[in-house]
Amino acid sequence: MRHSERGSFDRETVNAILDAALLCHVGYVLDGAPLVTPTLFWRDGERVFWHGSAASRALRTQAECKVCLTVSLLDGIVLSRSAFNHSVNYRSVMLFGTARSVDDSGEKLLALEKLMERIARGRWGEVRQPTESELKASSVLWMDIREGAAKIRAIPVGDEPADRDQPVWAGVVPIMTSLGEPEPAAGLASDIEMPGYLSKIRLS
Amino acid sequence: MRHSERGSFDRETVNAILDAALLCHVGYVLDGAPLVTPTLFWRDGERVFWHGSAASRALRTQAECKVCLTVSLLDGIVLSRSAFNHSVNYRSVMLFGTARSVDDSGEKLLALEKLMERIARGRWGEVRQPTESELKASSVLWMDIREGAAKIRAIPVGDEPADRDQPVWAGVVPIMTSLGEPEPAAGLASDIEMPGYLSKIRLS
Numbered sequence: 001m002r003h004s005e006r007g008s009f010d011r012e013t014v015n016a017i018l019d020a021a022l023l024c025h026v027g028y029v030l031d032g033a034p035l036v037t038p039t040l041f042w043r044d045g046e047r048v049f050w051h052g053s054a055a056s057r058a059l060r061t062q063a064e065c066k067v068c069l070t071v072s073l074l075d076g077i078v079l080s081r082s083a084f085n086h087s088v089n090y091r092s093v094m095l096f097g098t099a100r101s102v103d104d105s106g107e108k109l110l111a112l113e114k115l116m117e118r119i120a121r122g123r124w125g126e127v128r129q130p131t132e133s134e135l136k137a138s139s140v141l142w143m144d145i146r147e148g149a150a151k152i153r154a155i156p157v158g159d160e161p162a163d164r165d166q167p168v169w170a171g172v173v174p175i176m177t178s179l180g181e182p183e184p185a186a187g188l189a190s191d192i193e194m195p196g197y198l199s200k201i202r203l204s
Numbered sequence: 205m206r207h208s209e210r211g212s213f214d215r216e217t218v219n220a221i222l223d224a225a226l227l228c229h230v231g232y233v234l235d236g237a238p239l240v241t242p243t244l245f246w247r248d249g250e251r252v253f254w255h256g257s258a259a260s261r262a263l264r265t266q267a268e269c270k271v272c273l274t275v276s277l278l279d280g281i282v283l284s285r286s287a288f289n290h291s292v293n294y295r296s297v298m299l300f301g302t303a304r305s306v307d308d309s310g311e312k313l314l315a316l317e318k319l320m321e322r323i324a325r326g327r328w329g330e331v332r333q334p335t336e337s338e339l340k341a342s343s344v345l346w347m348d349i350r351e352g353a354a355k356i357r358a359i360p361v362g363d364e365p366a367d368r369d370q371p372v373w374a375g376v377v378p379i380m381t382s383l384g385e386p387e388p389a390a391g392l393a394s395d396i397e398m399p400g401y402l403s404k405i406r407l408s
Binding site (some may be wrong): 123184 | 378
């Protein structure tokens with residue numbers, strides 16, 4: 001991830017990358033050491049939200065904590081004719097800011113609904129709603145999309161002219177993420193059809 | 205990523221997850237704030253190595269720095285009958301330790317060879333080797349696999365018995381990562397065949 005990187009914070013680019021991913025990696029500082037936790041996240045307007053149970057230790061000693069939320073999508077392996085010019089195609093966003101906890105139960109409910117709707121539009125109204133104690137056990141954090149960088153590499157092999165006669169295959173091997181065939185839960189009633197939203201989950 | 209998590213540091217489990225992934229997220233602390241960078245990584249025995257250009261700022265002020273290297277593979281979306289029991293299937297490893305830089309050019313060359321062999325076995329001998337200045341421009345870091353946690357969720361929907369009559373589809377939607385059709389570089393000589401290793405890149 002060294003070459004042809006273009007750092008920017010164009011909001012449309014940032015949002016497009018955030019909206020394409022399900023998983024982010026959130027970095028915290030705990031007792032002076034870094035902690036990076038993978039978690040589901042979702043964007044709601046100018047904010048990103050995520051499940052933050054791993055942040056509870058960081059938040060216990062402080063109402064707010066500094067975070068770096070990073071999203072990356074690996075799109076391809078770039079095989080060039082020289083060892084040095086090998087690279088990957090990818091899209092990534094780093095967001096810097098302060099994590100805040102969603103404490104109000106009404107706001108938390110709304111946030112969790114947004115998460116589910118991000119993945120499976122229409123499902124929230126079908127499932128059993130959270131109880132008060134389930135809501136308490138759910139930890140939701142958020143931060144503003146305000147400071148950070150988007151980086152994209154989406155170009156072919158970048159060989160030096162002098163290397164173009166090297167007798168080796170060169171090119172890009174794309175990497176794709178896709179949904180498999182849904183596996184119904186044991187005991188699912190036979191009259192329950194597979195909802196259409198299952199095949200529409202946005203993954204990249 | 206809340207339910208049925210099993211944290212362990214069984215070395216075989218840890219190695220299997222590390223060996224399945226190409227991308228990791230490395231967390232550093234810079235001026236008291238977290239920084240999480242996505243980068244290619246590879247395992248060599250009891251160590252992990254990664255491209256560390258983003259660490260240069262952290263390493264400039266200190267010969268070694270604390271890092272958290274996290275690898276995660278998202279394997280499926282777990283749709284249960286209650287909002288609260290939704291989850292994801294995944295495999296993840298967090299490694300905690302100290303990052304060290306590979307400075308010796310012979311060692312760096314060997315490390316970069318291991319990276320390429322991780323991705324495309326047999327390719328190192330085919331490509332143009334790095335020059336002295338290319339080697340200098342490559343930044344390779346490593347840490348011991350010594351402290352951390354592996355977490356795996358690889359089980360079906362975990363609904364409460366009371367929720368099993370909720371009239372909604374429940375189950376797991378698998379997520380798969382795969383290689384697309386390789387795209388040859390412009391101007392690739394027509395007598396250069398596609399190497400067999402291209403279809404064997406381990407992605408998950």
